[in-house]
Amino acid sequence: MSPALIRHAVHAARGSLLVAAAIAWAPSAEELQYDAQVAWFHAGTINMTLEEDGDRYELSGLVTTSGAMNRLFKWRGQFAATGRFVDGSPTTNAYLLLEDDGETREVLLAFGDKTTIHTTDSKSEVLPVPPGSDLMSVMFLAPHCLGETVVHDGEGAYRIVPERTSTRHLNQKPRYFSGPTVRCDYRFRYVDGSTRRVSFWIPDAQGPRFPVRIQVRVPLLPDGILRLRLDRPSG
Numbered sequence: 729m730s731p732a733l734i735r736h737a738v739h740a741a742r743g744s745l746l747v748a749a750a751i752a753w754a755p756s757a758e759e760l761q762y763d764a765q766v767a768w769f770h771a772g773t774i775n776m777t778l779e780e781d782g783d784r785y786e787l788s789g790l791v792t793t794s795g796a797m798n799r800l801f802k803w804r805g806q807f808a809a810t811g812r813f814v815d816g817s818p819t820t821n822a823y824l825l826l827e828d829d830g831e832t833r834e835v836l837l838a839f840g841d842k843t844t845i846h847t848t849d850s851k852s853e854v855l856p857v858p859p860g861s862d863l864m865s866v867m868f869l870a871p872h873c874l875g876e877t878v879v880h881d882g883e884g885a886y887r888i889v890p891e892r893t894s895t896r897h898l899n900q901k902p903r904y905f906s907g908p909t910v911r912c913d914y915r916f917r918y919v920d921g922s923t924r925r926v927s928f929w930i931p932d933a934q935g936p937r938f939p940v941r942i943q944v945r946v947p948l949l950p951d952g953i954l955r956l957r958l959d960r961p962s963g
Contacts, residue, residue: 756779756780756781757777757778757779758777758778759775759776759777760774760775760776760777760778760789760868760938760956760957761773761774761775761776761956761957762774762776762942762954762955762956762957763954763955763957764793764952764953764954765952765953765954765955766949766950766951766952766953767950771793771952772791772792772793773790773792773793774789774790774791774792774793774954775789775790776788776789776790776868777789778869783812783813783814784810784811784812785810785811785812785813785818785865785869786808786809786810787808787809787810787818787864787865787868787869788806788807788808788809789806789807789808789864790805790806791805791806791807793952805825805826805827805828806825806826807823807824807825807826807864808823808824809822809823809824809862809864809865810822811861811865813869816871816872817866817869817870817871818861818865818866818869818870819861820838820860820861820862820865821839822837822838822839823836823837823838823839823862823880823882824836824837824838825837825881825882832847832848832849833847833848834846834847834848835847836882836883837882838857838858838862838880838882839857840857841856841857842854842855842856842857843855843856843857843858843882843883845883855883857880857882858878858880858881858882858883858884858885859878859880859885860877860878860879860880860885861879861880862879862880862881862882863879863880863881866879866888867928867939867942868938868939869938871930871937872910872930873890873893873910873912873928873930874888874890874912874914875890876888876889876890884919885919886916886917886918886919887916887917888914888915888916888917888926889914889915889916889917890912890913890914891913891914891915891925892913893910893911893912893913894910894911894913895908895909895910895911896908896909896910896911896929897909898929898931898940898941900940900941900955903957903958903959904940904941904955904956904957904958905931905935905936905940905941905956905958907931907932907934907935908931908932908934908935909929909930909931909932909935909940909941910929910930910932911927911928911929911930912927912928912929912930913925913926913927914926914927914928924944924945924946925944925945926942926943926944926945927941927942927943927945928941928942929941929942936956936958938956939954939956940955940956941953941954941955941956942954
């Protein structure tokens with residue numbers, strides 16, 4: 729999703745200062761692709777672009793998932809987040825989601841102190857912005873294992889609770905990263921009381937700056953796994 733498309737969607741959501749935040753950038757860009765797998769089956773992709781200028785960032789992408797991966801990513805669509813890195817960790821200023829299931833289209837904008845939701849089959853809805861930074865920024869841009877953290881999806885907040893941290897040598901297929909990593913194990917606690925166990929593998933200083941593997945454990949279903957592709961341009 730380009731900055732121009734973001735600005736267009738923001739205007740459709742009655743406008744905001746997000747437009748001003750995207751002006752006068754001279755950012756560097758990195759292209760990322762994560763392949764999703766459930767058991768032996770391909771379960772979708774996440775294609776993202778990260779643009780940075782100083783401590784400011786814009787993360788945007790397209791998510792298409794299926795199967796167990798939908799237990800973590802509960803939608804298919806385009807997203808964008810803008811924010812700043814504070815002590816190396818992403819802090820969201822605005823979060824935008826465009827969702828289209830073929831029958832209804834939703835535009836969600838979380839900015840300032842409110843979330844505005846527009847759908848094709850209902851009136852607009854305004855909610856308080858949930859606490860924390862958006863899930864996508866925290867999952868993919870945090871540079872280290874997290875302490876207890878609150879994240880949101882624009883509508884609701886939930887908590888990431890750390891369980892353990894360990895060093896692991898990761899072995900994967902050639903198109904993915906293999907080497908020394910730090911494994912971060914968490915429980916995601918949702919507002920409905922359910923939990924998901926999620927693990928992240930973060931490479932050492934010689935590897936990519938992004939998580940190279942994310943594993944989602946869903947009760948009674950095979951694990952969902954995301955792997956960062958290294959045979960694509962990624963800066």
